[in-house]
Amino acid sequence: MDAKAAAKAVKQGDVSSVYLLYGSEKFQMKEFAEFLEAQLIPKEDRDFALVHMDLGEVPIQTVVEEAETVPFMVQKKLIFVRDTAFFTAAKDNGKVDHRPEALLDYLTDPADYSVIVFMVGQEKLDERKKVVKAVKKSGVALSFMPLGGEELLRWVDKQVKKSGCTLRAGAAEAIVRNAGTGLQALSGEIEKLCLYAGADGAIDVATVDMLVARSTEQNVFALVEDIANLRLDKALGIYYELLKQREEPIKIAALITRQFRIILQVKTLSTQSYSQQQIASQIGVHPYAVKIAGEQARKFQTARLEGILNHLANLDYQMKTGAVDKVLGIELFLLRLGA
Structure with a gap:
């Protein structure tokens, strides 16, 4: 079962x-909890x-x-419980003495006047744990993972329409390009744009x-896009512009x-038939970043990309040892790359 x-x-x-509720997309998890x-x-x-408990x-x-x-004084109560280790394989460094059997016993005959909502900010549950199996069997487990590339753009479009305005061609991509892929940040920027x-x-x-x-x-992301x-x-x-903002060249x-x-x-990974989500999970980036990187990758041969990375490794060494001026070194790199 999914959230919808x-x-x-x-x-x-x-x-x-x-x-x-578990996963790394905390904004959507919070939305479901509020729902x-x-x-x-x-x-x-x-x-x-x-x-609220932790x-x-x-x-x-x-x-x-x-x-x-x-x-x-009320008919039903809602108990929100935050967790990082009880349902996952994460190491619990706390001093709290949990007795999982208490929850296992409760799940056999839960109170009809209470709803417990566990909120776990981890991508995976520990499927070996009895409590995980028991909750999945007796309750509802929902995964909240980052949206895929096209899903993210549709989400932006939907949020804009909910705010009473519309997007022109390329605006959704521009919002994500500038604000990043975090839904919380995107929501705030969409609200500002619609106002x-x-x-x-x-x-x-x-x-x-x-x-x-x-x-x-995001500026570097756009810079590489322009180079591609x-x-x-x-x-x-x-x-x-980054230099004007006093960003360190290294x-x-x-x-x-x-x-x-x-x-x-x-x-x-694309040549090995990995999907966008699989690649995102494998290399630890957002699926939308995989989508854009895939479009950029088509404009470079593999050998060319390997050469660029070797050049950047040498440039890093030269800048850190003072063999080349840091500002000039990157400028020359960009000029050669563009050529």
Whole structure:
């Protein structure tokens, strides 16, 4: 079951006693938690019906005791429980003494007046643990992973329409290019853009570039994109702007190296029939970054990418040993690459 199916079930009155939300996409996880709160608990009851706990501070048996305690002045209560180690293979360095059997016993006969929502900010659960198997069998486990490249653009378009405005051609890509792939940051930038555009207004690429500031990482991402498309003047313009912002040339070189390494990895794995999601998981980047790197990879031969990375390794050594001026070294690299 995915989040959409789970939300539809809740709207139809099919509410589980236990939800296990996990994954690295915390924004969507938070949205689903807020959805449960809105659907299950009236506003006037929330002072008494909402409970927040953390398994890093309290044992699981305390959560069970809270779930078994009859709610005061309300019909149902919602218990949000944050966790990093109880359901995963992560090492638990805390001093809390958890007794998993307490939860296992509870799951055989859960209270009908309590809903427990475990929120785990890890990509994988430890499937070997009995509690994981028991929750999956008795409750609902939902994975919240980063959106794929096209999914992310559709999400941006949907959020913009929800805010009452529209996107012109290329604007969705520009928003992601400038703001990055984090949904929380994207949501904030979309809200700002729609406020600027006004009701029923349209957002174009020029508006995005004017209002959405790029981080150093996103600037380097755009710089490499310009190089891949033989836009040397734009690439140099970004480089000079980074220098004006007092960014360290060695850091800029390291970020350029990282981007070209990603391009080479994506090119190599794509030839082995890996999917976008599989490549993202394999090299530890967002699926949208894999999508863009895949487009860039088609413009370079494998041998060319390996040569660029060797050149960058030599440039890094020369800059750190003082054999070449740092600013000039990167500038010459970009000029040779563009040529």
